[in-house]
Amino acid sequence: MWFYLALAILLYFVIRYYRERQEVENLTEKYVFITGCDSGFGNQLAKQLDARGLRVLAACLTQKGAEQLEKLTSDRLKTTLLDVTSTESVAAATEWVKTCVGNKGLWGLVNNAGIVHPVSPSEWLTKEDYVNVLNVNLIGLIDVTLHMLPLVKKARGRVVNMSSIMGRLSTFGGGYCPSKYGVESFSDSIRREIHPFGVKVAIIEPGYFRTSMTNIQNNLESLEQQWIKAPEEVRESYGQPYFDKLYKLFKGTLTTCCCTDLYMVTDCMEHALISKHPRTRYSAGWDSQFFFIPLSYLPTSMMDFVLTRTWPKPAQAL
Numbered sequence: 001m002w003f004y005l006a007l008a009i010l011l012y013f014v015i016r017y018y019r020e021r022q023e024v025e026n027l028t029e030k031y032v033f034i035t036g037c038d039s040g041f042g043n044q045l046a047k048q049l050d051a052r053g054l055r056v057l058a059a060c061l062t063q064k065g066a067e068q069l070e071k072l073t074s075d076r077l078k079t080t081l082l083d084v085t086s087t088e089s090v091a092a093a094t095e096w097v098k099t100c101v102g103n104k105g106l107w108g109l110v111n112n113a114g115i116v117h118p119v120s121p122s123e124w125l126t127k128e129d130y131v132n133v134l135n136v137n138l139i140g141l142i143d144v145t146l147h148m149l150p151l152v153k154k155a156r157g158r159v160v161n162m163s164s165i166m167g168r169l170s171t172f173g174g175g176y177c178p179s180k181y182g183v184e185s186f187s188d189s190i191r192r193e194i195h196p197f198g199v200k201v202a203i204i205e206p207g208y209f210r211t212s213m214t215n216i217q218n219n220l221e222s223l224e225q226q227w228i229k230a231p232e233e234v235r236e237s238y239g240q241p242y243f244d245k246l247y248k249l250f251k252g253t254l255t256t257c258c259c260t261d262l263y264m265v266t267d268c269m270e271h272a273l274i275s276k277h278p279r280t281r282y283s284a285g286w287d288s289q290f291f292f293i294p295l296s297y298l299p300t301s302m303m304d305f306v307l308t309r310t311w312p313k314p315a316q317a318l
């Protein structure tokens with residue numbers, strides 16, 4: 001019986017491997033629009049798809065980012081400026097994409113742009129701190145998707161949404177984790193709704209990777225800022241030793257836990273765009289696959305124990 005079970009599992013993986021290796025045709029005629037191409041995953045994916053011959057429409061937040069990307073890529077790649085928090089900017093980018101793609105429609109929409117700061121215990125933050133992150137990571141992503149969907153439907157293409165493993169389990173305070181839970185939820189809804197139109201939706205869930213988002217100095221400065229800004233009463237309840245220990249823990253995590261191989265993520269994004277049979281979810285990174293995903297299936301009390309066992313104790317803890 002065990003032999004047949006092992007054989008069935010092996011067969012499943014072999015079939016899946018060959019199925020997922022099949023690529024869509026006419027890649028060089030396909031247009032892909034990517035947000036947040038100034039740096040990190042978006043920047044690398046733009047270069048990667050350009051090298052494969054796809055027609056990349058790269059949206060950058062800054063002129064400098066756009067110019068730098070153009071210098072490193074072929075004439076096929078075109079850039080535009082886009083701030084996903086501004087509906088005017090999103091509408092203008094949509095018009096630009098429309099003129100670029102013509103009758104072909106948009107094969108790929110990659111919602112990659114995102115921010116993370118501020119990250120700190122929730123009580124140190126304000127409503128505005130949450131709103132700023134949610135506006136970029138979730139509302140911006142929804143706005144871009146709603147504007148671009150008619151073009152994607154025309155091409156019977158793909159939507160690739162950048163979530164995070166923090167969209168599966170929440171490990172720190174601030175707007176980031178709620179925004180990524182929202183990305184998961186929005187992506188699940190539209191996947192079911194637009195499947196009848198031949199559009200596929202994929203969600204990317206990376207673990208910790210070294211990009212400007214995980215820059216150690218920026219993150220530590222941001223944590224310190226939040227501590228300084230927190231109301232006096234809140235600071236008293238946590239105490240200075242709590243902050244000092246948290247700062248050390250944060251620094252240690254950012255120093256040791258970030259993978260530098262960004263291809264682990266951009267290869268998943270590329271697969272979601274060019275495979276005939278893309279996956280619904282891509283958990284990119286060893287930490288994501290072998291720590292966070294299994295952890296997310298544990299009973300909540302066990303998950304809480306594992307995640308908080310190294311956290312410092314607040315001064316006024318019971």
Ligand SMILES: NC(=O)c1ccc[n+]([C@@H]2O[C@H](COP(=O)([O-])OP(=O)(O)OC[C@H]3O[C@@H](n4cnc5c(N)ncnc54)[C@H](OP(=O)(O)O)[C@@H]3O)[C@@H](O)[C@H]2O)c1
Binds near residue numbers: 036037060162
């Ligand atoms: N790094 C990780 O460990 C990790 C893990 C899981 C998921 N992710 C996700 O991966 C995505 C890309 O992040 P990354 O790690 O590559 O960091 P990154 O290098 O900071 O890239 C984020 C990009 O988004 C752009 N951006 C920021 N605000 C924007 C706005 N309002 N409108 C348009 N673009 C905006 C940034 O532009 P500027 O550079 O000009 O600010 C930058 O190009 C994000 O959605 C992030 O949540 C990252």
